[in-house]
Amino acid sequence: MSGLRERNESAWLLPAGPGTNSKLRDRMRRYADDDEVDVVIVGCGAGGATLLQRLARAGWRAVGLDEGPFWDPEQDWVSDEAGSHHLYWTEPRVIGGSDPVPLGSNNSGRGVGGSMVHFAGYTPRFHPSDFRTFSWDGVGADWPLEYGELRPFYEDIEAELPVSGERWPWGDPHGYPHRPHPVSGNGEIFLRGANACGITAKVGPVAIANGRFGNRPHCIYRGFCLQGCKVNAKASPLITHVPDALAHGAEIRPDSMATRIGFDERTGLATGVEYVHDGINRFQRARIVAVAGYSIETPRLLLNSTSPRFPEGMCNDFDQVGRYLMVQGAPQTAGRFQAEVRMWKAPPPEVSTEDFYETDPAKPYKRGFSIQCVSPLPITWAEHVAAQGHWGAALRRYMSDYPHWACLGALCEFLPLRENRVTLAEETDRHGIPVARFSYSQCDNDRQLMSAAQQVMERILTAAGAQEVITINRYAHLVGGARMAAGEQDGVVDRNLRSFAVPNLLVTDGSVLPTQGSANPALTIMALAARAAGVLVQGARRGTPMSMKED
């Protein structure tokens, strides 16, 4: 791990034990709106904060805007489900299509650190096949990038989070910087059931340090990862990239909602970002603009940024903005055991299998799914039970049985479909800006994957001794909506995440993924942002003007 601290000192900049480095925040460099900074980034989540840290390290004058607060985990987060409502993006959004995807707590976050603040913590890599699904399987799309080009960035980010897990036998086999964590009752059931069915299951990969990491403490196995880790054990950009960015002169402006990207008709370049802070409209000038607001807000911002050159929204010359949005089908199957599993103890992310990730020629469907532990807390579990049609006395009776249940979740690779997209709704938000309308409909392949995954989860739980199994259908992990492509007719950005239409405008979040595999996306989003930052920095060193495309 030599060189890690030279590359990213975040874990050493935090106080020993839980807490924040308030001095670092108090002494943060501040730019004036009319300073033309080198880069302004919309959104300080997985993609945005990684880019911010990399560019600040390279000496760029960088500003990150985020709509939400600059969290202090000790003061602002609680070890409680209902009390964590403020972690989610709860501005209005409209959902539709034949299979609408509920948003809120299950899909998007806000504030510095983004959705990773309350993500579960699974950080698998994509498989090499994910970058070639069209050529190899005849579905989805090929990336304008090879797996091998992303590998060094995967390795870097895995060291910076850091990731713990067993040696990973799937995809491009690799090891992890930290040893696997001990498993709880839920993980134990998964391993036992998988073993009995001849399915390979492994512990990891989770972005939770095993042992001290810099000044960050050890996980205390308290199971509230989805409510934000008060301990600083689980990674989120708030603790893995933001401290180092601040130490290198970046400014983060929380509570700042970007409403429009500035554009100069004469030069054809982006000029900065319009945003609202404390109710006042402001404009930050910048040489480069990067948008990293998550798969719904990123397309929404582009669509709302109209001008004479872009009457249908910025970068939308070929009607690509907002399209090919994807969620993973995420059915959850729970099993009832005579023994007490108490699945809520320990972090929800523990054990996974990727045995079913790749296309199986014997099956009628293409691509596949992964299976992981999930460990719902009482409210989420009650929704699971209520979804079976139980209410009243039956609901209370089921709930009293909570300690006896184990729960697995699948991630099914839904295919990117043109009509699954974000458009602008009639409805407006508090700022008077049209909100996103998100429409989703599944295809046959999607539905086949959902039922195949359910059958495997039922098989595993039954083999582990479950007396009864119940399943609910859920969806997780939105990606796509401003995808990367080889040419401007098929996507919004190129392999370096620069938009085809505006040379100094980048998109650096999950929106750029052309396919999603059956892996949780955060690690890949960070790796892509780190790679894009590398290209920008190299270009600047070579003296290439920012308005010229690289590579």
Add this chain to the structure above:
Amino acid sequence: MTGLPLADADGGGRYPGFSALAQAPHWDPVTAAVVQGRMALPPDVRFFTPAEEAAARALFDQLLDQHAEPRVPVVNMVDARLAEDETDGWHYDNMPRDGAAWRASLGALDREAQSREGCTFALLPLDGQARLLQDICDRGQDLWHGLPADRVWGLWTRYACTAFYSHPLAWDEIGFAGPAYPRGYKNLGVDRLEPFEVRDVRPEADPTRRADR
């Protein structure tokens, strides 16, 4: 406040003597304030009209089988969320936003009761209320008073479950000890309990084995 009433046959008494609130000295102050706040006098009803409040009370008592005191004040908790517009933000394109959806669906409950029995939902006998609710639950995607029945059912149960299972007294009957910071857990694994957890005394009380519902 003593425990919530729950008959043994309905899953009561499985964790004798267990109390989540008794763990409060082990919670961090921010979390403790949030959880203990739920034991305080609930906020007055501000969002629901009196007629809506009556229908909502009867609805939540049915959905959560709360027919005697002490109760988790679910009506006040949901009303407070709606008054503060503390919703999840999103709504289906064939449903209004949550506040309006609550008003519309509670009004529909009363209209349905009126057309069946000539009185409001709250004034129906308990078994009549239960039958009416089961009918809505069974309708699936069909429209019910102009709203998709499954979406209405989802709205009601989502808010009901979030309020009820956020309450420490509800945790007592499901064996959940609540917040776990900064203490954490030390005994991980099947059938391994912390010293403060209480083992289920009726592990054979498998709810899936019962014939009803």
